[in-house]
Amino acid sequence: MPPIEYPLINEDSVHIEKLVRQYLPIAPEEVANAVEVPNSKIDGFSSVYRNAYSPDKLLSKPHPSIDSLYKAFHHSVNVRPNGPCFGSRKKLSNGKFGPYVWQDFQTINNRKTNLGSGLFFILQNNPYRSSTDPELDLSYNPLNQDVQSKFIVSLFSHNREEWAIADLACQSYSITNTALYDSLGPDTSRYILNLTKSPVIIASKDKIAGLIKLKEDSPAELQNLIALVSMDPIDEALDANLYVQARNNKISLFDFFQVEKLGAVNPLPHIPPSIDSIYTVSFTSGTTGANPKGVVLEHRQGVSAITFCCSNLRGIEGGVSYAFLPLAHIYERMNLAFALFQGISVGFPQSPSPLTLIDDCKQLRPHYVALVPRVYTKLEAALKSQTVDNDEKPLLKKLFSTAINKKLEWQSEADGSEGKHLVYDKLIGVLAKKIGFDRVVSMTTGSAPISPETLKFLKASLNTGMSQGYGLTESFAGICTSQKYEANPGSCGAISITTEMKLREIPEMNYRATDEGGPRGELLLRGPQIFTHYYKNPEETAKAIDADGWFYTGDVARIDATCGNRLYIIDRVKNFFKLAQGEYITPEKIENTYLSQFPFVQQLYVHGDSLKTFLVGIVGLDPATIDGYISRRFKDKISTKADILDFFKNPDHKRQLLIDMNSSVNGLLQGFERLHNIEVTFDPLRIEDNVVTPTLKIRRPVASKFFKEVHDNLYDEGSLIRKEESKL
Incomplete structure (x- = not known):
């Protein structure tokens, strides 16, 4: 193990802050x-x-x-210990959410230290520890400066302060973490937990029963999973069944606050990462x-x-950020890391639903x-x-x-x-x-x-x-x-x-x-x-x-x-194929061009067949704008999704939509790159159907099989743009 490197002179955090403010x-x-x-x-x-x-x-x-990242967060703890760090909205008795309630940087620092210490305590004193892989080291070693931590903590919830506190706790003790998320599905979650040998998952309460069931169905693959920590309180009486199910599957069940308390009475010094x-x-x-x-x-x-x-x-100074995008993905984790280094307060959504964005922003004013x-x-x-x-x-x-x-x-x-x-x-x-x-x-x-x-x-x-x-x-x-x-x-x-x-x-x-x-x-x-x-x-x-x-x-x-x-x-x-006449097609380029030029469509999947001479597509209408398009183009007032879909079952209406889509890409796509027939619907590319990734990239081999019947029907129907077809 190489020796730990230290600078000859340590600069004061306040001085560093002045430099950052002055030059960046x-x-x-x-x-x-x-x-x-x-x-x-x-x-x-x-x-x-x-x-x-x-x-x-x-x-x-x-x-x-x-x-x-550990030092980046502690920089702000040193500079502004009493400044607001994490904010959340609490549900009121009337079912609505109140204003943001803030915890300062020093409080969050204390909580993540307690949680990190508590994690070691519940793993080292776990009654099911002997059933784990012998190579899985759950011990606390303050001299451990290895690149790879001995175990991996899994996080599983929507964005909330407990997710971020758990992430900071891992940083403080040189523990590697990973994230699960709903769109992965149980098979992929099982694959990740098995691959990482993760012994503990910190999750929102609504995930706990499903995680226990996951181990029940795959006890050998998930033998290393011996602890679950609920981000929400667990009541021993009301949630007695959860405790029984956990014990039956060799899992110790805790809630977040219990682990924090255990860590507070059994404190451990940090193991700062390199x-x-x-x-x-x-x-x-x-x-x-x-x-x-x-x-x-x-x-x-x-x-x-x-x-x-x-x-x-x-x-x-005094800036506020809204942590809306999933922390399970790297985009929001970058935003969080930057905010914590710069002393920016981070407000979390009231719920997993994206529909609450405006309501949160009215309160937060980010x-x-x-x-x-x-x-x-x-x-x-x-x-x-x-x-x-x-x-x-x-x-x-x-x-x-x-x-x-x-x-x-x-x-x-x-x-x-x-x-x-x-x-x-x-x-x-x-x-x-x-x-x-x-x-x-x-x-x-x-x-x-x-x-x-x-x-x-x-x-x-x-x-x-x-x-x-x-x-x-x-x-x-x-x-x-x-x-x-x-x-x-x-x-x-x-x-x-x-x-x-x-x-x-x-x-x-x-x-x-x-x-x-x-x-x-x-x-x-x-x-x-x-x-x-x-x-x-x-x-x-x-x-x-x-x-x-x-x-x-x-x-x-x-x-x-x-x-x-x-x-x-x-x-x-590799996203390209050849049409019957020998022209190469790159579908993603075509999709992006249509989507950028025709705002009434929010999803598009372009498909071609090497035995055919034209392209077909599956169009996902934008529910927020399509009624305005119908009103202006067809002088008709339609608002419900069902009525809109019925409207576009009319071949003349569908053809006019396609003509307008193709007109919007004039000069940007060649004739053979334009669509000749389309299926019109809402939200055709769904994560749960496995046709797109959680970041909404199309899985073309999967999508091609999933939509095969639709493609066949569109080709049977033929081109709706006869004049353009004759130019190919």
Whole structure:
């Protein structure tokens, strides 16, 4: 074991805080572009690109002394012990939720220490410990500085303060954790628990019975699971049956508060992690339908992710963040890590339901909001119905249309243009306050493509900037992000200061490093923010990372040489097939183009057959906007989903919808890339059907089988666009 490294001089946390506030974030124009590394181009690849702010080296820490997520959190504990850290809403006697109740940084620090100590206590004194794998070491060893902790803690719930406290407890004792989530299903959860040999799961109470049943059905595979900790109180009398079921399956059952109390009376000193310690194993579902791969993420990648955030985003004093996206996924964990380092208060949703977002925001009034395109498009539709599409109040419609259209015009003049106006900003401020967005200084989006028109409208209508980022589980979320006020939204910005990139040519998909306007090809990443291996999976690791350390993302990108070498994600590798006439089709590119240009559709699955000459598709209508489209196009008023589906069973109506979809992509797709027939429905791509991953990427082999009957019917019906078909 290498010796622990210590600096000669330790800087005071308050001094570090002053440096962070003084020098971060970097000016937007300094990190907005990328540059080529000289003499880095080799055959079959583009040049290597780095951020223009630091072209000669990659950066990995916000400060030399902050080299673990543990130290990042403790920095804020030292600087602002009495500042609000975590906030939650309590359910009132009338069934509604009250205001946010806050716990300060020192309280959270004490609670996670108690929980960590308590976890060791319930495992070391567990009556079923002897039934676990002999290689599973549950002992407490304060000298343990191994990269891999001896056991893995599993977390399973929607976003709540107990989830985050458990995560911090693991950091404090160099324990690796992993996350389960509902969309995995019992088979995949069983696979993860068996692979990791996880001895304890910390879960919300509603998951406990299902987890006990999981072990009951697979006692050999889950022999190591000997403890469950409920995040909610458990009553020995009311929940006696749960205790009996747990004992019958060799599981000790506790609630969160019991474990905290046990830790408080049996305290253990922290075992601080090193920069190489494994923080989490984040399981990511692939698009093939196979078992998920466990992405091993060290504290090194976590601190690099904080560095990426700090370079682009200011942590304002007294700032509040809304932890809406699932903490089981890496996007929200990056947001949480940044917030805790910068001393930003984190408010948690009142429930697992996404429908409570606006109600929470009205109470929380966050400064930082990170959502996904699906949520933003619904927000866009709701705002439009109150403003530019508000036919019931023509005066209000005219006022907001004038203000929003002028801001759209001004914000498109140049990068960085905020389009501020004394009168219009006050009017728009009323709208933002109505939904709790009046203090927002940062809106970010990621995980899937978003329409540039949505970005433009939300910036103008909410009077704030908005960034689109790109990242993966393997990169600890974001490794690039656009400027908040990008004149022509659509890019993911320049590669960040923590990572370098290059593109691999894909001749069979006609993507080359010499393409006009900038290279195109598979995106490759390297740097301190990029993972090093998959958990217990050397075969997949060897496929993903080459001998020089480049990670092959599987995403196809374009680098815009005409605009600062900014990055655009345009396709997926291997997502292509050939039609009967010999044309190659890349369905993801086609889907993204339709979705970005035709806002009345929120899901699309494009399918082709090598024996056919045209494409068919399954369309998922956007319930928030489709009635407006029907009203304007067909002069008909329909509101219920059932009536809308009946409406589009009419071949003339379906054909007109398809014509409008194809018109929206004029100049962007060639004739053979356009759809010729469609199935119209709502929400066809559901996680529970296994046709999409939890991050909503289409599992094409699975989807092709699942929708086979639909595809056959569409091809039997034939092309609805006869004139276009004749051009093929």
